[in-house]
Amino acid sequence: MKTSVVSNEQSNGSIWAVALRSSLLLIVVCGIVYPLVSTGLAQLIFPSQANGSMVKDSSGNVVGSELIGQSFKDPSFFQGRVSSIDNDAAGSGSNNYAPSNPELLKRVQESVAQWKKENPEVPFSQVPVDLITNSGSGLDPHISPASALAQVSRISALRTISQDQLKALVTKYTEGRDLGVFGEERVNVLKLNLALTELSK
Amino acid sequence: MEILQMIIVIAVLLLLVKPVGTYLFHIFSNEPNRTDRVFGKIENVFYKIIGLKNRSSMGWKKYVFSMIITNIVLVAVSYIILRLMGGLPGNPNKIGNMEATLSFNTVISFMTNTNLQHYSGESGMSYFGQMAVITMMMFTSAASGLVVAIAFIRGITRRGEGLGNFFEDFIKAHVRLYLPIAVLVTLVLVGLQVPQTLSPTAVVHSLSGVEQQIPMGPIASLESIKHLGTNGGGFFGVNSAHPFENPRPITNVIEILSMWTISAALPYTFGLFARNKKQGWIIFTAMMTLFIAFLCLTYFSEKAGNPVINQLGMDSSIGSMEGKEVRFGVAQSALFTTVTTAATTGSVDNMHDTLTPLGGLAPLAEMMLNVVFGGKGVGFVNMMMYAILGVFICGLMVGRTPEFLGRKIEGREMKLIAIAILAHPFIILVPTAISFMTHLGTDALTNPTYHGLSQSLYEYTSSAANNGSGFEGLADNTTFWNVSTGLVMLFGRYISIIALMGVAGSLASKKLVPETIGTFRTDNKLFAGILIGTVLLIGALTFLPVIVLGPVAEFLTLK
Numbered sequence: 001m002k003t004s005v006v007s008n009e010q011s012n013g014s015i016w017a018v019a020l021r022s023s024l025l026l027i028v029v030c031g032i033v034y035p036l037v038s039t040g041l042a043q044l045i046f047p048s049q050a051n052g053s054m055v056k057d058s059s060g061n062v063v064g065s066e067l068i069g070q071s072f073k074d075p076s077f078f079q080g081r082v083s084s085i086d087n088d089a090a091g092s093g094s095n096n097y098a099p100s101n102p103e104l105l106k107r108v109q110e111s112v113a114q115w116k117k118e119n120p121e122v123p124f125s126q127v128p129v130d131l132i133t134n135s136g137s138g139l140d141p142h143i144s145p146a147s148a149l150a151q152v153s154r155i156s157a158l159r160t161i162s163q164d165q166l167k168a169l170v171t172k173y174t175e176g177r178d179l180g181v182f183g184e185e186r187v188n189v190l191k192l193n194l195a196l197t198e199l200s201k
Numbered sequence: 202m203e204i205l206q207m208i209i210v211i212a213v214l215l216l217l218v219k220p221v222g223t224y225l226f227h228i229f230s231n232e233p234n235r236t237d238r239v240f241g242k243i244e245n246v247f248y249k250i251i252g253l254k255n256r257s258s259m260g261w262k263k264y265v266f267s268m269i270i271t272n273i274v275l276v277a278v279s280y281i282i283l284r285l286m287g288g289l290p291g292n293p294n295k296i297g298n299m300e301a302t303l304s305f306n307t308v309i310s311f312m313t314n315t316n317l318q319h320y321s322g323e324s325g326m327s328y329f330g331q332m333a334v335i336t337m338m339m340f341t342s343a344a345s346g347l348v349v350a351i352a353f354i355r356g357i358t359r360r361g362e363g364l365g366n367f368f369e370d371f372i373k374a375h376v377r378l379y380l381p382i383a384v385l386v387t388l389v390l391v392g393l394q395v396p397q398t399l400s401p402t403a404v405v406h407s408l409s410g411v412e413q414q415i416p417m418g419p420i421a422s423l424e425s426i427k428h429l430g431t432n433g434g435g436f437f438g439v440n441s442a443h444p445f446e447n448p449r450p451i452t453n454v455i456e457i458l459s460m461w462t463i464s465a466a467l468p469y470t471f472g473l474f475a476r477n478k479k480q481g482w483i484i485f486t487a488m489m490t491l492f493i494a495f496l497c498l499t500y501f502s503e504k505a506g507n508p509v510i511n512q513l514g515m516d517s518s519i520g521s522m523e524g525k526e527v528r529f530g531v532a533q534s535a536l537f538t539t540v541t542t543a544a545t546t547g548s549v550d551n552m553h554d555t556l557t558p559l560g561g562l563a564p565l566a567e568m569m570l571n572v573v574f575g576g577k578g579v580g581f582v583n584m585m586m587y588a589i590l591g592v593f594i595c596g597l598m599v600g601r602t603p604e605f606l607g608r609k610i611e612g613r614e615m616k617l618i619a620i621a622i623l624a625h626p627f628i629i630l631v632p633t634a635i636s637f638m639t640h641l642g643t644d645a646l647t648n649p650t651y652h653g654l655s656q657s658l659y660e661y662t663s664s665a666a667n668n669g670s671g672f673e674g675l676a677d678n679t680t681f682w683n684v685s686t687g688l689v690m691l692f693g694r695y696i697s698i699i700a701l702m703g704v705a706g707s708l709a710s711k712k713l714v715p716e717t718i719g720t721f722r723t724d725n726k727l728f729a730g731i732l733i734g735t736v737l738l739i740g741a742l743t744f745l746p747v748i749v750l751g752p753v754a755e756f757l758t759l760k
Contacts, residue, residue, distance in 0.1 A: 014252075015263075018368055019271040022251040023278060023341075026375065030426075031337030034380065038387045038422035042397035049394045052403060052417050052445070063408050065415050067394060067444040070407045077409070081527070090402070090414040091323060092439040094524055096554040096674030098652035099507040100755050104523065108510055129510065129517040135526055136442035136551045142527040144519065181206050183450020184519075184530035193408055 057194060069141040070190055075118050076158040078143075078151050078196065080189040081130060082111055085138040094134045108132055119154045126150060142186035145174045159200055169195055203504075203532035207496065210454055210536060217462045218485070222469025228377045229351045229370060230474070240377045247372050258363030261706030264352050265699055267367035268345055272312050275341055279308045279334045291329030293401035294416070299325065306683035311338035313694035314346050316427075316434030316547050316669035317660075317686060319678040323416040323437050328399060335434060336423045340383075343430025344374035346579065349698055350467060353582050356705025357606055358474040360713065364705060378463075379429060386425035386459055393455075394448040397421040420445055428459035433547030433669045441537070441550040442526055453533050453550055460546040464574040467581040475606060480724040484584060487732040491573045492543055495563040500535040502560035508759055524555030538564050543573040545580055547669025554648070554656065554672040558756035561672070565659055565752065568666035570740045571625060579667060579694070582701050584732075586618050588723065589704070591735040595721055605723060608711045614704045621700040625665055626743040628692050632661045632685055633747070641681035647674035651758070655751035660686060665693035 042050040055066045064070055069080050071087040080087070084095045097104035111132040116124065128146045148170045156163045173192045177183050227234045248256070259267065282289070287298040299307065303319055310317045311334070320326060326335065348370035356364050391397045396417045403415040420436045424446055427433060433440070441447040441456060468488070472481020504520040511517045520531035529537070534551040541548050542564035553561060567573050572584040589605050593615060596603025603610040636642025636657045646653035656672040663670055664686040671677070677686070714720075722728065 015267050015270055018251050018253055019267065019274050022253075022368060022371065023271060023274040025247065025250050026341055027275075027278065027333060027337050030340040030375065030380070031333035034340075034383065035332040035336055035419045035422040038384060038391075039397050039399055039419055041384075041388060042391040042421060045388065046391045050391050050397045050421075051400065052396045052398070052415060053394050053448075054403070054405070057408070062403075062405050064405050064413055065403075065445075067448050068413070068415055069444075070409065070413060071411070072409055074409060087413070089416065091321065092437050092443050093321075093673075094439075094552055094555070096552055096647060096672070097523065098554060098648040098655075098672075098674070098755070099509060099521070099523070099557050100650065100652050100759050101648045105509055108513065112513060112515075124514055125516060127515040129506070129515055129519060130522045130527055132515065133510070133521075133523040133525075134555075135522075136524045136549075136555075137437075137439045137444060137526060139439075139444055140526050140528075141444055144527055146516070177202070177206075178449055178451040178454075181202065181209060182454055183206075183528050183533050186527050190408060197408070 222466035292327035302683040314342040321438035356709040395421040499563040524552030562752040651755040664689040
């Protein structure tokens with residue numbers, strides 16, 4: 001087989017040289033110039049988004065990022081999804097339990113028992129499954145609107161705020177599907193709880 | 202609404218195939234066109250810097266040799282950076298040097314476009330490492346793969362003029378395709394709240410009064426090329442499930458289309474090179490048919506949920522949510538999973554380890570077949586390999602010399618194709634078997650019984666297919682897994698590239714056979730059917746037993 005009968009072939013020596021020089025060029029262009037130029041443009045055009053979409057409370061203190069879920073153990077707050085890393089954003093991850101793993105059932109049953117203890121009056125068949133399953137990132141900032149509504153009666157009793165007020169709050173903080181069609185309706189737990197603390201004052 | 206949103210994404214993809222495929226053709230056909238005015242000058246500067254004086258076309262051996270040499274240099278420099286990054290600038294979070302076998306695994310992983318990650322970005326990689334090694338390799342490995350596919354297409358559609366000049370193609374892929382689109386996608390992602398900063402990890406006092414560390418960094422610039430180049434390696438350990446990498450459903454859609462479009466447009470580009478658009482669409486149709494079948498399998502399995510949890514009696518109508526994010530739900534998760542394993546990207550927006558048994562079977566099967574769109578390079582080229590095999594089998598059945606695109610398919614090509622087809626299952630099944638013979642392998646499994654088998658199988662399948670997603674429960678940052686998956690990734694990438702470029706070189710030098718009434722046509726629906734049949738037949742013969750032992754057994758026993 002003679003396929004390489006092309007004239008003016010580069011010698012193998014010069015291929016090494018060109019390969020080395022193109023590698024160095026691309027390390028500089030793709031590895032340094034591109035991310036730095038992107039950072040510059042991003043900081044210029046979208047400073048808030050580029051720096052993690054931080055949220056402040058009413059007195060101006062940064063309390064977190066609206067994109068990163070927080071842990072709310074206190075039952076007088078709306079609670080987010082199960083997080084095996086306890087929403088510690090220094091890492092990210094989940095248990096990675098397979099559907100057939102007995103540990104999964106055990107963990108879910110513990111969450112269910114805890115839920116039933118804290119919310120005795122809510123019919124269990126109305127509790128959405130996202131409340132007792134681990135999110136993919138362990139940092140999911142959202143729950144489904146139904147999951148927020150299922151917590152209203154508990155919070156209403158603990159904070160002596162009327163259920164109607166709380167339901168209105170949940171509706172106000174329910175985000176629709178993107179462009180009306182993509183993804184799912186959701187409630188940002190941190191923003192909802194910030195509003196809840198305002199309401200309680 | 203759930204099914205509608207998946208249909209809309211597929212429809213947008215269909216609209217993008219023609220313009221993107223045409224653009225790719227303009228870039229690499231090397232005929233003068235309008236894009237020269239914008240990019241020609243930049244390229245000439247780049248050619249000067251790298252000392253490329255002679256842009257003549259190369260034979261297949263020289264082309265592959267140039268690619269491998271360039272890859273070796275990039276691997277060497279990157280390895281050195283990872284081993285020394287603790288002391289280099291751009292490290293505000295004070296991250297240490299990377300360990301030797303983990304560095305080996307990481308540089309191989311990113312150079313081969315696999316992006317299997319045995320480290321976690323937030324704790325194991327400095328900002329400089331994320332940029333100069335990870336982001337850089339996301340460009341160069343994607344460009345390496347893409348230009349090989351282009352050279353292959355030239356070989357099987359043109360005669361006797363070599364396969365093109367590797368360095369010219371390589372620079373063009375960066376300047377005209379990846380860099381401009383990456384900057385654009387980066388800015389869109391930042392606008393939609395993906396961070397892009399050099400500030401160190403933020404420390405805040407959360408609403409419930411505890412300290413929360415929030416790592417950030419140059420995320421958006423990595424995120425865009427991660428998908429455009431079908432790379433898939435995340436800035437963070439959980440990849441595109443992390444709210445900073447993928448904050449909204451619309452960013453999920455953008456990431457899906459970013460990784461899918463160029464791969465899906467390649468068959469159209471091929472049609473333009475072959476001066477037979479119908480031929481391109483037939484290949485595309487075969488890929489899309491397989492894709493939709495796998496998407497349905499994943500979506501309906503996830504929607505049905507996990508029977509173990511469903512029987513507890515709560516409202517599980519939204520489907521299986523373990524390992525998924527609320528903003529994506531089942532539809533956006535299933536679509537992402539099916540696309541990322543089709544386009545051999547390997548990013549994940551939900552945890553594949555937690556998928557229901559049949560929902561997890563679909564991504565596994567797509568990587569085993571490795572022809573459903575495919576990432577840059579190997580995916581499309583693999584489908585062409587099956588096309589030639591299909592032609593060969595049909596030729597045998599009717600008793601005439603098989604031809605493809607007017608060229609006779611003979612012993613030499615079939616031997617090379619046999620090597621490529623057999624190598625793939627060999628480097629998946631043998632290492633999986635070995636991993637079960639030693640505690641070095643079995644110690645890493647974190648789920649019991651059948652799913653444990655799936656975990657190991659998935660890891661090697663993902664490595665061999667250069668995908669990079671994982672059943673991530675696997676405790677894989679050990680010398681055994683770093684080295685074994687590193688080798689599988691190397692073989693998975695380069696054996697098939699060398700064999701198939703050999704096929705292209707061989708076909709390029711053949712005389713054209715005139716088309717007659719007896720010629721077996723490869724641009725009609727019948728051939729699309731034959732192609733799908735060949736892929737499924739070979740796939741089932743090689744992988745069915747192990748699939749029955751893993752996901753199918755788990756499905757049947759799950760109550």
